[in-house]
Amino acid sequence: MRLATIRTGNGHACVRVDDDQAVEIGHADVGALLADPDWRSVASSADGARHDVDTLDYATLIPNPEKVICVGLNYLDHIAETGRERPSHPTLFPKFARSLTGAYDDVPLPRDDESTSADWEAELGVVIGSPVRRASADEAAAAIAGWTVVNDLSIRDYQRHTTQFMPGKAWEGSTPVGPHLLVAEPGTTADTPSFPISCIVDGVVMQQSNTRELCFGPIDLIEYASTFVTLVPGDLLVTGTPGGVGMARDPQVFLRRGQTLTTVIDGVGECRNRLV
Template identity: 50%
Template sequence: MKLATVRAAEGTRAVRVEADRYVDLGFPDVRRLLEAPGWSVLAAADGPALSLDTPLAAVVPEPGKVLCVGLNYRSHILEMGRDLPEHPTLFAKFADALIGAGDDIVAAPESDMVDWEAELVVVIGATVRRADPATAAAAIAGFTVMNDVTMRDWQFRTREWLQGKTFDSTTPLGPVLVTPDELPGGTAPACTISTTVNGDVMQSAETSDLLFTPVDLVQYISTMITLRPGDVIATGTPSGVGHARSPQVFLKAGDKVVTEISGIGRLENSVVSG
């Protein structure tokens, strides 16, 4: 099943994605759908049809938590010159950073080092705390795509990364949530993840390169905090970021960025000046 949040005339709506239409599920967004008891049954119900031309919002427009994992692809850890971590490296974003799959990425004028990071994202579908592996897997509603756009000069001002990670209107999330049963590997998706900038391939990897799996991350994070429906966990980016290139390459106004994960979908965003 594929779910999305669209911008309809009356406001945002949670929809099921069909080949020829969106089906309005009667909730204002995917988070509200996931919060409803028996959401998977509700998501399969019939409803009014909306055109596939209806624009997409962030698949979860206002998650309670946007949790992110740094240094989680072996290839990216090595390109950044670091040792493999024993535990996940965690940071956060705020909902104001999130945009839709086709929205413009706003490059802040305060940064000269705007970078891309393709990421597989876990969307939580059940309240969970101190999960064992089976409970963690069952709490995963599905997966989506994020471009964790980062202001590198701000990120590395201090040892804490938050300030470079959560500039407003920088982070596309979507286009859809895909339930695990539709992906090879289920809750351990075996997918190809990539980024192109102006048609040039910058990142291309397999999600099997992840050091900590989605289930590992739900277990680890739920040890500390309660995860709730609609929370999202960005699982990290593979090698190929602009900061690690020689010479370094960063995004600028007018660039076209495509972030894609096989079996889930693609984000197509233009960069504009803030």
């Protein structure tokens, strides 16, 4: 089952995407649906207004998550290209709801007098579907609603102003999420999923890996994060990027206005964003 949040003439609507049709579920967005403990059956049985999939205007998957928790340094090849050592614990930092944008929306780059070091980071997003605190591995698996596509587009000089990542990671409107939530079937999420992941800039492949190469998989991340805070439905975990970022190249390569940034996770979906 695939779910999405779309823009309509009346605001946002949560839909179930069935082949060439999207069926309204009766909630304002995917986050609102996940707040219902019976969300799986509600979504699967919904029979609301229908939309042609080709006409959909996708909003960001969860417009107002309580938390967006991101992970740095979580693929071995990315750790190596940054010159860091493999971390003993997940490296976490936050984003905010205003950082998020739709899967096909234009992404505004900083003004030239602010920064010219915008960089790509293809990432697997994990969406929480039930509250969890101090989770065991089984509880962490059960809390996963599903998967989505994210690009943690990063403003590198702001990221490196101090030892704290956040200013370069939370730029407004910089983080495409969606277009769908690929719902995880209960009981099938105990292991790190194996999804090919890539990032393409103007047709050139810049990153190519597989999510099985994560140092800390979704279960590890939920266990760790839920130790210090309750994870709630609609929270988004952004699991880290593989090697191939522009900052680590010689010479360095950064994004420019007019380019198209495409983020692909095979079996999950694709974000495609023009940089403006």
